Amino acid sequence: MYDIEKIYQATSVKDAINHLVADPKSIIIAGGSDVLISIRHGKLAGCSLVSIYGLEELKGITLAEDGSIKIGAITSFSHITKNEIIQKYIPVLGEAVNDIGGPQLRNIGTIGGNISNGVTSADSASTLFALNAKLQIEGPTGVRVIPISEYYVGPGKVSLKNGELxxxxxxxxxxxxNFTGNYIKYAMRNAMDIATLGCSVTCKLSASKDTIYDVHLAFGVAGPIPMRCPKAEEAIKGMKISDEMFNIFAEVAKSEVSPRSSWRASKDFRLHLVCELSKRALKESIRKSGGIING
Structure with a gap:
């Protein structure tokens, strides 16, 4: 049994906002894969819920005339992985969310919920950071759009104000x-586990396919919130593909992160993973772009 005081099924985004404003302590629920666990563990016992799971306006993936890809906040992980637009333009995101949990969770869990719980281990978060995702937030005062880097304000906290979703x-x-990407999740098990460290890289090569034109590097669990490594990115832009380039990329990234020790892994082991996974993810991204890697 779940200790829930009441649950309201919103009929629209505006309706959901009105209920959140009327009851500031109420909590948004979509797929429920995170919220229901928290309730079961007693962390949200006795809460009131506002369900947005039935809102079709928040589901689906579309490609705009300017090339922007829009992903509805309650689009499930399974739909993202299988979507033709994702597969054609940003397959790395589909691959990242396919690492989440098992088939049942991927069918019910939503990408908006995955990043809105604010945890650094969210598998979609590091890839969305690498893609410079922008988030649309609606509330009683209107609509605002912010970069995902401004959404995370602390461990388990995001910048949603009263009445916003x-x-x-x-x-x-x-x-x-012209970017290709790769996401690597290191966990204690091959499936159904939280990331010990997550690493996402997207890169663009020069026309000659032997030089890094641009690169984005992002991590989960390398700090209290998901993070980019801008110094590592800048350090190798314009460099020829070589072992030296990979080593510089990894060492600079190591200097930018701030992982902690936990029962899953020590700080030192996570720093080792930062170096190793950044090189592996970049190498795979380069291969997908048709670049040549010696060795």
């Missing part, structure tokens, strides 16, 4: 065109 995620054309 995340409604859509946008990936602009400039952040995926």
């Amino acid at each position: 995340l409604t859509a995620i946008y990936i602009t054309k400039e952040n995926y065109e």
